[in-house]
Amino acid sequence: MTRIKVSNAPSVRRLPSYLHIIRASRSSGDFYISGTVIAQELNLEPIQVRKDLAITGIVGKPKKGYPVEALIVAIERYLGWDKPTNAVVMGAGNLGSALMGYPEFHQNGLRIVAAFDENPDKIGKTIHGVPVHPVAELERLLPGLEARTAILTVPSDHAQICADRLVKAGINAMWNFTNQKLKLPPEVVAQREDLSSGFAMLSVMAQLRDGRNA
Amino acid sequence: MTRIKVSNAPSVRRLPSYLHIIRASRSSGDFYISGTVIAQELNLEPIQVRKDLAITGIVGKPKKGYPVEALIVAIERYLGWDKPTNAVVMGAGNLGSALMGYPEFHQNGLRIVAAFDENPDKIGKTIHGVPVHPVAELERLLPGLEARTAILTVPSDHAQICADRLVKAGINAMWNFTNQKLKLPPEVVAQREDLSSGFAMLSVMAQLRDGRNA
DNA sequence: TAGATTGTTAATCGATTAACAATC
DNA sequence: TAGATTGTTAATCGATTAACAATC
Numbered sequence: 001m002t003r004i005k006v007s008n009a010p011s012v013r014r015l016p017s018y019l020h021i022i023r024a025s026r027s028s029g030d031f032y033i034s035g036t037v038i039a040q041e042l043n044l045e046p047i048q049v050r051k052d053l054a055i056t057g058i059v060g061k062p063k064k065g066y067p068v069e070a071l072i073v074a075i076e077r078y079l080g081w082d083k084p085t086n087a088v089v090m091g092a093g094n095l096g097s098a099l100m101g102y103p104e105f106h107q108n109g110l111r112i113v114a115a116f117d118e119n120p121d122k123i124g125k126t127i128h129g130v131p132v133h134p135v136a137e138l139e140r141l142l143p144g145l146e147a148r149t150a151i152l153t154v155p156s157d158h159a160q161i162c163a164d165r166l167v168k169a170g171i172n173a174m175w176n177f178t179n180q181k182l183k184l185p186p187e188v189v190a191q192r193e194d195l196s197s198g199f200a201m202l203s204v205m206a207q208l209r210d211g212r213n214a
Numbered sequence: 215m216t217r218i219k220v221s222n223a224p225s226v227r228r229l230p231s232y233l234h235i236i237r238a239s240r241s242s243g244d245f246y247i248s249g250t251v252i253a254q255e256l257n258l259e260p261i262q263v264r265k266d267l268a269i270t271g272i273v274g275k276p277k278k279g280y281p282v283e284a285l286i287v288a289i290e291r292y293l294g295w296d297k298p299t300n301a302v303v304m305g306a307g308n309l310g311s312a313l314m315g316y317p318e319f320h321q322n323g324l325r326i327v328a329a330f331d332e333n334p335d336k337i338g339k340t341i342h343g344v345p346v347h348p349v350a351e352l353e354r355l356l357p358g359l360e361a362r363t364a365i366l367t368v369p370s371d372h373a374q375i376c377a378d379r380l381v382k383a384g385i386n387a388m389w390n391f392t393n394q395k396l397k398l399p400p401e402v403v404a405q406r407e408d409l410s411s412g413f414a415m416l417s418v419m420a421q422l423r424d425g426r427n428a
Numbered sequence: 429t430a431g432a433t434t435g436t437t438a439a440t441c442g443a444t445t446a447a448c449a450a451t452c
Numbered sequence: 453t454a455g456a457t458t459g460t461t462a463a464t465c466g467a468t469t470a471a472c473a474a475t476c
Contacts, residue, residue, distance in 0.1 A: 016410035080417040094312035101308040189419035196230035203294040205403035
């Protein structure tokens with residue numbers, strides 16, 4: 001089996017922003033929204049928005065734009081956000097706790113159903129409504145949770161061991177917030193979230209502006 | 215003035231990962247590291263690593279690789295991580311607190327020197343060693359903090375107002391964790407961090423694997 | 429020396445942007 | 453109707469990958 005490759009990754013990455021705007025438009029009672037308007041809000045090129053929206057299969061009406069309701073449904077469906085995804089958080093530290101409390105996720109169909117941690121102070125409590133269990137219980141509890149997605153917020157040096165264990169327990173999708181590149185079997189999909197890379201971009205932009213490096 | 219555009223953004227985004235590995239190599243006592251090795255660790259193509267490292271100006275030795283110490287210095291310098299960046303966190307909620315406690319940042323020259331929040335329960339306390347001040351004190355305290363970078367972790371509906379205020383107070387670089395696209399004067403650089411887009415990628419990969427959409 | 433690894437130049441690939449006829 | 457906006461086809465741009473001579 002070969003590593004999964006998303007054909008149009010940049011478009012997929014932009015879809016959530018579109019969805020956010022289009023939902024707001026629906027809340028305002030609009031029935032149509034034009035690519036031009038979406039582009040303005042995100043300052044993108046209108047043609048880029050049209051190209052991106054084309055992958056959802058929704059066709060717009062000249063002069064009016066795209067049908068709001070149908071577009072929302074189509075984007076949600078394209079992203080697989082039309083059906084709930086149960087997930088567990090590994091490591092109920094700062095970042096893990098923050099993610100459990102991140103309200104936006106509910107709109108994306110992401111339901112964090114449990115957290116696992118080693119810290120006895122946290123075990124048995126709930127964080128933002130999510131129960132924290134001992135890591136030792138992972139294998140026993142996971143089947144009942146019906147979660148096949150894990151959010152990895154353990155310390156980096158635990159990441160690989162933790163991932164191996166998750167895979168054995170039945171996890172097949174991993175959202176990795178550690179700075180460790182994970183070795184995983186090919187059927188497990190993984191997305192690494194690297195905060196440092198965003199800060200690198202900000203730093204380089206600031207330097208360009210200030211004339212360092214030129 | 216025109217919006218700042220980073221010429222080779224994908225390369226810049228990869229540099230922090232390289233830096234991480236090369237630092238580990240230094241800790242192991244290595245004097246040289248080859249692009250091949252770095253590529254293997256991140257599973258990238260060796261040629262891509264070489265191209266990326268070329269932008270730092272460091273030249274490698276055939277058969278040995280790149281000089282570890284010089285490479286670290288050059289990457290840090292290229293990213294502007296050789297001199298400390300003082301930053302303030304706006305909104306000491308879950309995510310803001312998590313970022314204050316994120317140890318990796320120190321290695322990137324990022325020093326979070328203060329947080330600002332409206333919540334009286336938080337004001338006057340410290341979170342991960344960072345003092346939390348009332349937002350009302352922002353303008354008074356900012357000059358003394360010598361921070362021109364802000365990390366925005368306020369609720370999305372406060373984002374624009376908060377950003378405007380920060381800019382007026384002297385902030386010129388904004389790391390934006392809200393899902394709000396900000397309107398900013400051209401001299402202020404901004405990096406938006408969108409957690410949803412990472413989850414969109416994971417969702418689409420999972421669907422491709424499972425054969426939905428095909 | 430032999431061969432692993434480099435830097436450079438060229439080829440390929442994919443994403444963005446431009447142009448424009450179709451149309452509501 | 454007039455014109456804003458669409459979808460499509462082609463052009464451009466930039467990033468990745470390939471090829472390979474140079475070299476430690």
